[in-house]
Amino acid sequence: MSALQQTLPRLAPSSSPDAITVEHLWKAFHDDRRRATVVAISDVSITVPRGQFVCICGPSGCGKSTLIRILAGLEEETIGNIGIEQRQDASDRPPAMVFQEASLFPWLTVEENVIFPLKLQGVPIEECRQRARELLSLMQLQDFAQAFPYQLSGGMKQRASVARALIDRESNILLMDEPFGALDEQTRMELQQELLRVWERTGKTVVFITHSVEEALTLGDRVIVMSARPGEIAADIAVPFARPRDVLELRRLPEFGQMTFEIWKLLARYKADEERPAVDRTAIEPQPLPAKASPVSTETLETLARPPRSRKIIAWLGKFSPLTVLLLWEIVVKSGMADDRFFPAPSSILSIFWEELVHGPLLADTYATLARVLIGLLIGGVPAIALGLVLGLWSTAREIIAPIFTALYPVPKIATFPLLLMVFGLGEAPKYAVIAIVVFFLVFFNTLSGVRYAPKIYVDVAHNLGLSQFKLFRFVAFPAALPSIFTGVKLAIGTAFVVIAAVEFVGAKTGLGYAIWSSWQIFAVEKMYVNIIAISLSGYLSILLLDRLERLVMPWSGN
CATH class of the missing domain: 3.40.50.300 (P-loop containing nucleotide triphosphate hydrolases)
Structure with missing residues (x-):
């Protein structure tokens, strides 16, 4: 409620x-x-x-x-x-409502959509089906009980929506928000007559x-x-x-x-x-x-x-909630509940952090790791977006090419690093390449899904307006896929930091992963935590920056 x-x-x-x-x-x-x-x-x-x-x-x-x-x-x-x-x-559920948009769940059949409110109330399934059969017959949908919404016309979808709203007999009130507004005049009049008969x-x-x-x-x-x-x-x-x-x-x-x-x-x-x-x-x-x-x-x-001030306060507190974890960590260590040899107090880590930042290699190592992630992100992300857009719109190419990437995706990306070392040598190239591979798959599959499952009406409008393929990509497919693209990029960044740290353990002389490995070899636990926290902060700030970019690029999303 x-x-x-x-x-x-x-x-x-x-x-x-x-x-x-x-x-x-x-x-x-x-x-x-x-x-x-x-x-x-x-x-x-x-x-x-x-x-x-x-x-x-x-x-x-x-x-x-x-x-x-x-x-x-x-x-x-x-x-x-x-x-x-x-x-x-005597329950507190709100009145039943029929919406103006198509509101049937696409993953449920017509019958399953109609009985859904009763299932939530725990009504026995046989009673649900009996009541659904009665309403579907009344709405002249008895032959489509096992069909999915995509198989129905607009008028049939609205009939099913009305049936779903009417199936709850305990609801005395029915709210209807322009339910027939998008229908042709003949279908509209037919539904008006049926609604009057049901209401009576x-x-x-x-x-x-x-x-x-x-x-x-x-x-x-x-x-x-x-x-x-x-x-x-x-x-x-x-x-x-x-x-x-x-x-x-x-x-x-x-x-x-x-x-x-x-x-x-x-x-x-x-x-x-x-x-x-x-x-x-x-x-x-x-x-x-x-x-x-x-x-x-x-x-x-x-x-x-205006939204209450408490919402803004909560939003700000959410951004700094990791500090709460550090505070609790400090309390647990100081109280003797944790062994400070393996879990040093954040206060002692902070002093080492400052020392490493001012006089040590922390800044240089952070820069090296971030540069590798960013360059790998660009190398892998840009072609992934382009290919995802193309295959999302071109079904023939998708059926031929997409299975190749599906077969390659389960291969552990870190397992390709020795091969990349053989191909590119011991420089920065293999590190960029392994991050690019990680990024490519996550961004590609998210972009592909974003285009494929965007409302088809967008593409229909574009074709009706005579857009060329390039303009279709630029003005329709790309904006429609942007939410999924940003999701893929965020997932890719998180995974990229994990992979680059592992790569830097064995294949680098700089970077936060290398610093963690070096600290472990001399059992410098505080320094290990300093570099782990540096990776966490780098990833966290990267996601915050992406969130800000997402709001700027997609002002229509309302987020």
């Missing part, structure tokens, strides 16, 4: 006829990157009686989806009170978000119209059409067309004017709107929307 759900006031089923109450709700988002606060919802109050079908429509960006995400416990309100009717099983059978309370006025009037008992951002309630309109409804016949009614026109006219006014217009009552009869609360200042919203 989320922190928000823990604080929501709960309404017992018998205490109120309202399943959902929203009182003076404000929602603001703070963007640290732009140092700006955006108010998405402004002083919204709504009540939804039990069993009612309420549709909310409004222009893009008016806060419709934000409102329903708050009801689902996926966002926290900035100011205001939310009341959600208690589930029949279940009697659930439904909050349905849509951009379509026609859809809102077809489905809803009420249509709540929201203004442009910051979203406010522009009108709350009772839908007069009798139930049960036929979605096709409904559109023949003159009253349906007139109400559609009047609501669109209302939306157009709100979109065009900053002033709040009076509502034309010739065809629509808005219900009285709740009284507004006292205005909330911009400064108050900015303060509440």
